[in-house]
Amino acid sequence: MRCRFRRLNYILFLSISLFLFYRIYNINPISLYSQSPFTLIHYQNNTYRILSSSFKHNSRGSYLNFAYFNVEQRNRVLYIDFLYDIPVSSQWQSDGHLYPIQIAQYGLSHWSRLELNSKNQQNKIYKFERLQPNKNNHCSSWHTIKDEIFLSNTYIHFTISSNCSLHFHFFSNNIELVYSTKTIHDLETLTKRIIPLKGSPRQASRYMLIDIEKLMRKTLVFRRDLIKIQICGDTQSSVTQLIIGNQTLYDQQAFYSATRWLLNNQDLQTGCWFIHVRRNYGHHTQYHLRNPWCSAMAQGQAASLLVRLYSLTNNKEHLLAIRRAIQPLWSSNLTRAYFNNRFLWLEEYPLESSTKGLFVLNGCLYALIGIIDANTIDYQPYLSELINQIIISLQHMLPYYVHPNISNWSLYDLSHITMKSKINTASYSYHLVHITLLQCLRQIFKKTNHSVSQLFDFYVQRFTSAIL
Numbered sequence: 077m078r079c080r081f082r083r084l085n086y087i088l089f090l091s092i093s094l095f096l097f098y099r100i101y102n103i104n105p106i107s108l109y110s111q112s113p114f115t116l117i118h119y120q121n122n123t124y125r126i127l128s129s130s131f132k133h134n135s136r137g138s139y140l141n142f143a144y145f146n147v148e149q150r151n152r153v154l155y156i157d158f159l160y161d162i163p164v165s166s167q168w169q170s171d172g173h174l175y176p177i178q179i180a181q182y183g184l185s186h187w188s189r190l191e192l193n194s195k196n197q198q199n200k201i202y203k204f205e206r207l208q209p210n211k212n213n214h215c216s217s218w219h220t221i222k223d224e225i226f227l228s229n230t231y232i233h234f235t236i237s238s239n240c241s242l243h244f245h246f247f248s249n250n251i252e253l254v255y256s257t258k259t260i261h262d263l264e265t266l267t268k269r270i271i272p273l274k275g276s277p278r279q280a281s282r283y284m285l286i287d288i289e290k291l292m293r294k295t296l297v298f299r300r301d302l303i304k305i306q307i308c309g310d311t312q313s314s315v316t317q318l319i320i321g322n323q324t325l326y327d328q329q330a331f332y333s334a335t336r337w338l339l340n341n342q343d344l345q346t347g348c349w350f351i352h353v354r355r356n357y358g359h360h361t362q363y364h365l366r367n368p369w370c371s372a373m374a375q376g377q378a379a380s381l382l383v384r385l386y387s388l389t390n391n392k393e394h395l396l397a398i399r400r401a402i403q404p405l406w407s408s409n410l411t412r413a414y415f416n417n418r419f420l421w422l423e424e425y426p427l428e429s430s431t432k433g434l435f436v437l438n439g440c441l442y443a444l445i446g447i448i449d450a451n452t453i454d455y456q457p458y459l460s461e462l463i464n465q466i467i468i469s470l471q472h473m474l475p476y477y478v479h480p481n482i483s484n485w486s487l488y489d490l491s492h493i494t495m496k497s498k499i500n501t502a503s504y505s506y507h508l509v510h511i512t513l514l515q516c517l518r519q520i521f522k523k524t525n526h527s528v529s530q531l532f533d534f535y536v537q538r539f540t541s542a543i544l
Contacts, residue, residue, distance in 0.1 A: 112128060112130065113127060113128055113130050113131040113132070114126070114127060114128055114131070114141055114144075115127070115128045117508065117543065119504060120504075123144075124505065124508050125141040125144055125512075126141070126508055126511050126512045126515060126540075127140070127141065127512055127515040127516060127519070131515065131516070131519060132519065133445075133516050133519055133520050135380070135383050135384075135387075135448070135449040135452040135453060136383070136384060136387040136453075137191055138187070138188040138191040138192060139184040139185075139187065139188050139380060139381075139384075140188075140512055140513075140516055141512060142181070142184045142185040142187075142188040143185065143188035143189050143191065143192040145181065145185040145188075146185070147163055147178060147181050147182040147185050148163055148182065148283060148286045149286060149289075150163075152165055152166050152167045153165060153166070153178070153290070154166045154172045154290065155172075155286075155287070155290040155291070156282070156283065156286060156287070156290075157174070158271060158272055158273055158274060158280075159274050159275065160174070160333060160336075160337050161280065161281055161282075161329065161330070161333040162174065162179050162182060162333050162334055162337050163175075163178050163179065163182050165178045167353075168353045168355055169353050173351075173352070173353055174337070174341075175351065175353075176338070176349035176351065176371065176374040176378060177371060177373055177374045177377060179334050179337055179338065180334065180338065180374060180377035180378040180380075180381050181377060182330060182334050183330065183331050183333075183334025183335055183338075183381045184334075184377060184380065184381050184384075186326075186327040186328075186330035186331045186334070187327075187331045187381065187384050189323075189327045190324065190327045190328065190331065193323060193324055193327065194324075200223070200321050201319060201320070201321050201322045202221055202319070202320040202321050203317065203318070203319050203320075204219060204305065204315070204317070204318040205316075205317055206314060206315070206316060206317075207219070207242075207305070207307045207314065207315040207318060208307065208313065208314045208315075209240070209307055209308055209309050209310070209311065209313055211311055214308055214309070214310075215243075215306055215307070215308035216306050216307045216308070217306070218245070218304040218305065218306050219304060219305045219306070220302075220303075220304040220305075221302065221303055221304070221305075221320070223302075224300050224301065224302055225300065225301060225302070225303060225320070225321065226299060226300045227246075227284060227285040227299055227300060227301055228285055228299045229321075229323055230283075230284055230285065230320065230321055231281065231282070231283055231284075231320075231321070231322060231323060231325060231326030232280075232281070232282050232284060232318065232319065232320050233279075233280070233281045233282075233318075233319045233322070233325055233326070233329060234255075234279070234280055234315050234316075234317065234318040234319070235277050235278070235279045235280075235315065235316045235317065236255065236257055236273060236277065236278050236280065236315050237257070237276060237277045237309075237312070237313050237314050237315070237316075238257050238258070238276030238277070238313075239257060239258050239276075239309050239310050239312070239313055240256070240257060240258070240307060240308060240309025240310070240313030240314070240315075241254050241255065241256035241257070241258065241270075241307070241308050241309060242254070242255045242256070242305070242306075242307050242315060242318070243305065243306040243307070243308065244284065244303050244304075244305055245303060245304050245305075245306070246301045246302070246303050247301060247302040247303065247304070248301045248302065249296075249301060250267050251267055251268075251269070251288060252267060252268040252269070253268075253269055253271065253284060253287060253288055254268060254269065254270045254271065255271045255273055255280065255282070256270055256271070256272055256273060257272075257273050257274075257275070257276055257278055269287075269288065269291040269292070271287055271291075277316075281325070281326055281329035281330065281333070283326060285299075305318070331385075334381065335381060335382060335385045338378050338381065338382065338397070339382075339393075339394070339397055342397060342400060342401070344400065346370065346400075346403065346404055346408070346410065347375070347399075347400030347401055347402070347403035347404050348370035348375070348404050348410060349370070349371075349374055349375070349378060350368035350369070350370055351368055351369050351370070351371060351374070352367070352368045354367055355369075355425070363427055363428075363429070363432060363495065364427065364428045365425055365426065365427060365428070366410075366426055366427070366428050367428075369425070369426055370404050370410045370411050370426065371411065371423075371424050371425065371426070371439070372404075372405055372411035372412075372422035372423050372424055372426070372439060372440065372443040373424040373436075373438070373439035373440075373442045373443055375401050375402065375404055375405055375411060375443060375446065376401075376405070376422070376442045376443030376444065376445060376446025376447065377442055377446060378401050378446070379398055379401040379402055379446035379447070379449060379450045380445060380446045380449045382394055382397050382398045382401060383398060383449045383450060383452075383453055386398060386453060387453070395453075395454060398450050398453075398454065399450075399454065401446070401450070402446070402447060402450050402459065405422055405443060405446075405447060405462065406458055406459065406462045410426065411423055411426055411443075412426075413426065413427070413432070413433030413434075413435065414433070415433065415435060415469065415472075415473055415490070415494075419468065419469035419472050419473060420465045420466060420468075420469050421433060421435050421440055421466075421469055421473075422439070422440045422443040422444070422466065423435070423436070423439065423440070424436040424438070424439020424440070424442075424443075425439070432494060432495065433490075433494055434489045434490070434491050434494070435473070435489050435490040435491075435494065436488065436489045437477050437486065437487070437488065437489065437502075437510055438488075438506060438509050438510060438513060440466070441510075441513040441514070441517065442513065444463065444466050444517070445513070445516060445517070445520075447459055447462060447463055447466075448463060448520060451463065467528055467531075470531070471531060473490075474531070474535055476490055476493065477490070477510075478538065479499070479501060480499070481499075482501065482542070483542060484538045484539060484541050484542040485501065485502065485507060485539075485542045486502045486506075486507050486510045486539050486542075487499065487500060487501060487502055488500040488501065488502045488503075488506055507539065507542070507543070508543075510539055511536060511539050511540055514532045514535050514536045514539070515532075515536050517532045518532035518533045518536055
């Protein structure tokens with residue numbers, strides 16, 4: 077009887093374990109063997125995409141799996157800036173700052189969505205021409221859209237004149253969203269939210285659902301609604317054209333907003349997008365980031381974004397911006413550290429002391445891909461040499477990123493070696509990022525350097541085995 081009870085307990089335990097493993101770590105078997113460039117992984121009600129064997133990196137094409145990133149929906153994005161139409165980050169600064177890494181990722185995700193959606197049918201487009209207030213009552217009559225709109229895919233683009241406001245009223249949820257070029261003191265109620273717009277006339281491209289959620293500080297359960305539109309202001313106020321519902325239009329505007337900010341805010345002498353947020357490393361108050369600091373990851377991802385812009389424009393100024401973006405990665409120690417005083421590393425978070433480094437894995441790999449993208453469209457011998465130096469470092473250092481206690485799991489950085497910190501285990505999402513970046517590099521070097529491709533393949537297989 078006792079033996080049967082133990083056997084029953086064992087079978088029950090095994091069944092529950094298998095069920096939980098399937099629910100949490102299920103890799104979609106269809107994606108593994110299909111021609112899709114992505115493999116789907118389901119973990120804790122989230123879907124992640126790593127690359128499949130059919131993925132092909134193209135410096136002008138979609139960037140990794142970024143077509144499925146919603147940068148603007150991240151918790152650490154406070155809102156989309158009303159002047160530049162780019163995300164404002166609360167990372168390390170609660171009142172917000174413009175963070176180059178996040179801005180570059182925002183542009184790359186929308187460029188990748190453009191690539192993805194070029195093959196798909198677009199959303200309906202609703203156009204309103206020359207909206208103006210009524211002469212008698214300061215506001216126009218309400219213009220109603222008859223169809224329900226899916227707010228998770230609804231974008232608006234408009235040009236609004238000074239001293240007026242554009243009102244969107246959502247029927248089912250009784251929320252009014254107001255875009256205004258002036259301060260309107262009497263509109264702040266529980267069901268109305270004001271989005272101020274500076275400048276006149278002001279062109280704007282907005283994702284309405286994100287604006288509402290960021291202002292209400294919660295994720296809304298509704299994804300569709302009926303809306304009506306009204307413009308209020310003086311007799312000279314107008315909205316020349318209002319377009320609703322074109323996802324491609326929003327992706328284009330978001331891509332250009334990100335590239336425009338990067339082009340206008342690059343330091344022309346160093347090539348950096350300097351970050352002015354003061355930071356220590358974790359609990360190590362003696363280790364400070366340089367102030368201001370220049371992140372290799374920001375430089376690499378910005379270069380990848382500007383390469384894609386240059387593929388459209390062939391503009392020499394854009395090419396010069398790409399060269400400047402790569403400059404601090406090869407010509408100075410603004411972003412560099414040396415492991416064991418020998419192996420070059422490109423630091424996502426460069427410390428004040430050049431003899432100390434964090435050696436964050438994903439930051440260096442993103443920077444490497446940016447260098448490769450730049451070198452693809454603008455070959456330079458010094459960039460090829462830099463790529464070779466980083467490959468030599470990776471050959472030596474990748475074994476240190478294998479967790480000593482968790483089989484085939486990756487580490488986020490090497491601070492436990494350089495600073496005697498606690499081992500910084502990669503989170504599940506960062507572990508998948510490591511796999512994705514190594515998969516991309518494996519594919520890039522497959523035709524040109526078989527031994528290097530095999531190096532990356534070895535760690536792809538090893539890290540992937542931890543989630544299978």
